[in-house]
Amino acid sequence: MRTPGMVGGSMLTRRLFCGCLPLAATIVASNAFAAAPDCAVFTPERRNAVSPAEAIERLKAGNQRFVSGATINCDLMAQVKETAHAQAPFAAILGCIDSRVPPELVFDQRIGDVFCARIAGNFVDTDILGSFEFATKVAGARAIVVLGHSSCGAIKGAVDDVKLGNLTAMLANIRPAADAVKTDAERTSANHDFVQAVAEENVRRAVAQLTERSEVLAALVEAGELRIAGAMHDLATGKVTFLA
Numbered sequence: 001m002r003t004p005g006m007v008g009g010s011m012l013t014r015r016l017f018c019g020c021l022p023l024a025a026t027i028v029a030s031n032a033f034a035a036a037p038d039c040a041v042f043t044p045e046r047r048n049a050v051s052p053a054e055a056i057e058r059l060k061a062g063n064q065r066f067v068s069g070a071t072i073n074c075d076l077m078a079q080v081k082e083t084a085h086a087q088a089p090f091a092a093i094l095g096c097i098d099s100r101v102p103p104e105l106v107f108d109q110r111i112g113d114v115f116c117a118r119i120a121g122n123f124v125d126t127d128i129l130g131s132f133e134f135a136t137k138v139a140g141a142r143a144i145v146v147l148g149h150s151s152c153g154a155i156k157g158a159v160d161d162v163k164l165g166n167l168t169a170m171l172a173n174i175r176p177a178a179d180a181v182k183t184d185a186e187r188t189s190a191n192h193d194f195v196q197a198v199a200e201e202n203v204r205r206a207v208a209q210l211t212e213r214s215e216v217l218a219a220l221v222e223a224g225e226l227r228i229a230g231a232m233h234d235l236a237t238g239k240v241t242f243l244a
């Protein structure tokens, strides 16, 4: 009786003998990638056909694929070639630098799909505002998502008032969110619920500041050409929950 492995070995041997292995390998390789439209890169026309609300829904659907293990496997080098001379991403994401929350992966997006700005604690400053004004007003992205996450080290640092080099000034951007969260419980990073509440407050503040501090973004939202949303990623599950 043959084991499955032996059967495979015998088939491989026959392919080698008949000289058709390169063909078989080509078929296997092409089948490994999803086909259009899933892997079609965004063009200005395709991007413009996505409404701001649909842009958010695309990201939600992408995270659903991510958590269910159904991510789309595209030929990334084909996408590199197709986007070499132009890009038309449908969304922009402000995320944390945390290695466990790469926006393209958790939203199941690929080359040319989304702009990403990442900074520890995903807060808004002048450079982030300028980056997103480019991503939307100039380059046409239809939505911005501020993506915070659970157990964020930057949030913990701000909560504990950590002092270290340039980190001190950076964490000052997050302190207002920590100060705004009311609790009778311990106000340190040891309090998981407090850290989570501050992270959510920090996201809400970033969402508000994108329009409060940018006339360009505010005008796009006012015109219905841009939607801005906040969301939290759960490190334990990979799931992204959009804030109401």
Ligand SMILES: [Zn+2]
Binding pocket: 096, 097, 098, 120, 121, 149, 151, 152, 153, 154, 155
């Ligand atoms: Zn973080």
